[in-house]
Amino acid sequence: MNIGDVATRSGLPAKTIRYYEDIGLIKPHRSDNGYRCFAEADLHKLAFLGRARALGFTIEDCRMLMALYEDESRASGDVKQLALEHLSKIEAKITDLQAMRNTLTELVNCCAGDNRPECPILKDLSGQCSG
Amino acid sequence: MNIGDVATRSGLPAKTIRYYEDIGLIKPHRSDNGYRCFAEADLHKLAFLGRARALGFTIEDCRMLMALYEDESRASGDVKQLALEHLSKIEAKITDLQAMRNTLTELVNCCAGDNRPECPILKDLSGQCSG
DNA sequence: GCTTGACCTTCCCCTGACTGGAAGCTCCAT
DNA sequence: ATGGAGCTTCCAGTCAGGGGAAGGTCAAGC
Known part of the structure; x- marks a missing residue:
């Protein structure tokens, strides 16, 4: 091929x-x-x-997974550990993103989104706490 | 300074x-x-x-946000739109990551994680559906 | 006055996981 | 023979900085 x-x-x-x-x-x-x-x-x-x-x-994870896949005397525990570490990174990312989403959602809901300049999103970014 | x-x-x-x-x-x-x-x-x-x-x-978003911040005749709608677009990207990422997490969690739960080579994680990656 | 160390400068290369594109070779059909 | 699709290598770019080298500056201590 x-x-x-x-x-x-x-x-x-x-x-x-x-x-x-x-x-x-x-x-x-x-x-x-x-x-x-x-x-x-x-x-x-x-x-x-x-x-x-x-x-x-990651690519390096893939490299290790492939090596484990090809090693017939592997221990499934090694694969599982790799997967668990990856899982915890994913969960951390999800948590981060959810925090961003929550903050952004709140800011967006506070913003009129019209033609006036007054904007709670910018106010928050500029450090003037609106609360 | x-x-x-x-x-x-x-x-x-x-x-x-x-x-x-x-x-x-x-x-x-x-x-x-x-x-x-x-x-x-x-x-x-x-x-x-x-x-x-x-x-x-992103940096480019920041550039626009700063420009809006400094433009006293801005429309808050422009800021809100930027934020909403960003929000939808974040939500898409969360969705992707959650799908990964769900799949990985299931695979990890199926894996004995001991010294034996038998491993449903590798089996799944190799394309042999375990179901 | 001299030295030392902390701080500042620019410059270039490195990251991850590709993607785009240029220049040139091969293959197949017409 | 020629045209176009497909293949090759190589270089540069992406994003948002980080690492570190080589060298200039400043304030303190002797």
Whole structure:
């Protein structure tokens, strides 16, 4: 398979696939003409990577997950720990974003949003507490 | 005021303050020795920027918010629109992260996390649906 | 007056995970 | 032979700064 076919079948852009080769996540063979030549196993790895990335794992996490996946004597505890650490980062992000959302929602609700300059959003940002 | 004092009082790192000058968000004067020389108004702007950034606004958003803040004939509707657009991006991110969290939580709960290699997390990532 | 250390300056490279685009090669169909 | 699609590499850019080098400045202490 050439990269275009793999891109279509994996759902990843060709650019991303080249990048993954660059950083050593996959190692496709080369045809005589210099084109990358992907086997089914490469496609499978790319799909794995795509799913891990979609769950928000970093590239380095993905690298470790792939290594664990390929290590048949792995301990599932190592995978679980990786996932739990990632989960706690996600939860922290959610908490941060919810705090932003709450503040913003309140500010937006206080703002008339008309043609007048008076604006509680700007007032808050400028440090003049409106409460 | 020198940059160190402003950093302390605004809570922003000196690096960040220099960066904000670089991209034109602030324009502190210079002393004869070449040092940046900050007035209270600069400090005020930096505090504004810090709060806007803490609410997750992008730098470009901040630039517009500052312009609106300084425009006494602004319409609060413009500010509100900016805030609403930002809010909807935040909400989209929260939704994405919650989906990740839900999937990950389920996977983690299915994983024994012991010394055995059997692992539903890896199984899911590899595309073998466990359900 | 000299030194020391803290503070300031600019400059450039690095981050993560790609994306865009240029220049050039290959392949296939016409 | 030619045109266009697809492939290659390489360079630069994204966002919002962070790290650190090389060097100028200032105030205190001796």
